[in-house]
Amino acid sequence: MNYSETNLNEEEVAKVLSYQENHFLDMKSKRIKPAKLSENVSSFANTSGGDIYVGIEEKKIKELSYFSWEGFNNIEETNAIIQMLENLAPLANFYDISFLKHPKLGSYVMQITIFKTQAVIFSTSGMAYVRKGAQKLPINTSEKLKRLELDKGIVQFENEIINESSCEDILESDIYMKFMDSVVPNVEGEKWLKKQKLIRDNKIIVAGILLFNEEPQVLLPKRSAIKIFRYKTSGIADRDMLEGQPLTIEGCLYDQIYGAVNTTKKIIESMKKLGDKFENVNYPEETLHEIITNAVIHRDYSIITDIQIRIFDNRIEVESPGKLPGHVTVKNILDEQSARNPKIVRLINKFPNAPNKDVGEGLNTAFEAMTKLRLRTPIINEMNNTVMVEIRHERLASPEEMVTEYMQTHDEITNREGRLLTGIKSENTMKRVFWKLRDRKMLEPVPGKQGPAFAWRTPKDID
Incomplete structure (x- = not known):
């Protein structure tokens, strides 16, 4: 080299x-x-x-x-x-x-x-x-090596046999019947499962139960559901700040994804909106959907703990069990792909209205949706045995917001000061920012100041 x-x-x-x-x-x-x-x-x-x-x-x-x-x-x-x-x-x-x-x-x-x-x-x-x-x-030890292979996605837990299972756990479920009718009609159910390698020795593997069983939590307890917490704080997750009991989203993976997204949206919509001078900014649904989908289909199901969604006053945290698989790191995650659960990723994509329509593009879509609404892009952190995505409810400050915040601690602002504050280079562009705030009755000219000394102030009739 x-x-x-x-x-x-x-x-x-x-x-x-x-x-x-x-x-x-x-x-x-x-x-x-x-x-x-x-x-x-x-x-x-x-x-x-x-x-x-x-x-x-x-x-x-x-x-x-x-x-x-x-x-x-x-x-x-x-x-x-x-x-x-x-x-x-x-x-x-x-x-x-x-x-x-x-x-x-x-x-x-x-x-x-x-x-x-x-x-x-x-x-x-x-x-x-x-x-x-x-x-x-x-x-x-062999146990540590197996753990490392699971972390890297070399050994796939989704292929492990569930000894307590039987073919009827899928064949008799409404989810599987509806799936077969809409996706692979006129194909015998058990034959299709065998073709997809979801059955081995007349037992169902983990991926099959997660995808097609109505209650995979029975056969895979404490590792196949989503917990949603609402903390009434902008600080750390403290039990004293927990509002009510955590909500548990169960069912097959497809139902979990849509159920968790809808439940999270409802909780956000019920939260108190702050401020009345600017339009309210909600979390983009695409961002919630893609990040929750990513957590569900890429988590490590060998780890006995559920996905956690924590909703704070100023952010949402989605924590998924398992390290980043393969050669994926926090730095290259938007450019590289490595599926820990390739069967789950491939087969859930066959569902009507698949949650992972654009396979491999989910996180990029999540980031782009935040940017379109001028929200800060999500932060991804890899912990000891989990990956956490933090979606902050912080806008990328617009020039108007920056000026308004500045006026909270200053009596007046000139065009030059505004350009230094916002990074705007054009005097005329800065004027348009001031005019927009003037039209919304948030600024007014300072009486008696003309030419280079011209300045703006908060209207005196506004408390």
């Missing part, structure tokens, strides 16, 4: 040495053995990716520790590390190397950028690792 070389200045060197080791960054001495370094590579590739700087020594003076640049004399000295990386199949194209050159010392620090991989990456010793904070943790 190709490697880049960058000449740093002293300020950039100081910046590198100021970095702190964390979940996404590690500093290593050039004296580290390639085999030992492979453990760190494995941990980043199996988690969320990150950067390793090789050629940085950690030193201590009494209780004070700091990083020191102790780089390679030349790039050829890193050949053993490069060989190790090339041999870590299937790391392949999931890493990048940059050589950072010190402006005075002339030595090199090797920056290895590791990307999250679809496959499990093992160190040269055959042990896999994961990253947690600034630590690498060994995957040293």
Whole structure:
């Protein structure tokens, strides 16, 4: 592969040495053995990716520790590390190397950028690792390896057999009968289930029960429903702020999605609207629909906990069990795809009015809907074992709003001050903002001020 070389200045060197080791960054001495370094590579590739700087020594003076640049004399000295990386199949194209050159010392620090991989990456010793904070943790039991494979979507829990199930759990359900009538008429029900690999040894797999059973919660308790909470606060989720009892949305996945979206909408509509000078801004239905759909069809059903929707005064949180699958990260989630539950994703798309009509475009649609209403785009966070999407009820401030907020703490505002405040460059465009507020009786000219001194104020008859 190709490697880049960058000449740093002293300020950039100081910046590198100021970095702190964390979940996404590690500093290593050039004296580290390639085999030992492979453990760190494995941990980043199996988690969320990150950067390793090789050629940085950690030193201590009494209780004070700091990083020191102790780089390679030349790039050829890193050949053993490069060989190790090339041999870590299937790391392949999931890493990048940059050589950072010190402006005075002339030595090199090797920056290895590791990307999250679809496959499990093992160190040269055959042990896999994961990253947690600034630590690498060994995957040293079969249970831990199975968990990692589930996290990455290599092993799919949707294909697990439910021993207590039977074919009748689907064949006799109204949901399946309606589905067959509208989607695959004139096909024998059990034959179609077998063709779709939803039956094995006369038992139903997880995906089949979730999609076509009327009450999958009976066979998959505490992991196949949605809980909705309403907290009367803009702060943290506190039991004292919980309004009433949490609502539980059950049924097949199709019904859960539409039921959760409708219930969430009703709760939002019942919330007190604040302010009367600007039009009320609601959460776009497309955003709620796509994010809830995404949580339902991509969650990890091996984890025994339900999806949670928490509705606050200023935001909605949708928390879905499981890590981001495959090579998907918070940074690339709008551009990359990796289905943890491919059967669920494919088959729910066959339903009339499928909740995932545009497969692979759901989150992009959610973000675009927020932008159209000048709302801040959702925030996606990956926790230890969950993914949380936060939809904030915050508008991207319009120039009119920015001026109005400014006037709450100022007596008057000039055109120049308005342009500095809003970033508007045109004097005439700024005038139109003021005129719009004037027409809504929210501003009036300051008497006696003309020319460059012309200014606006809040009308005196408005409290």
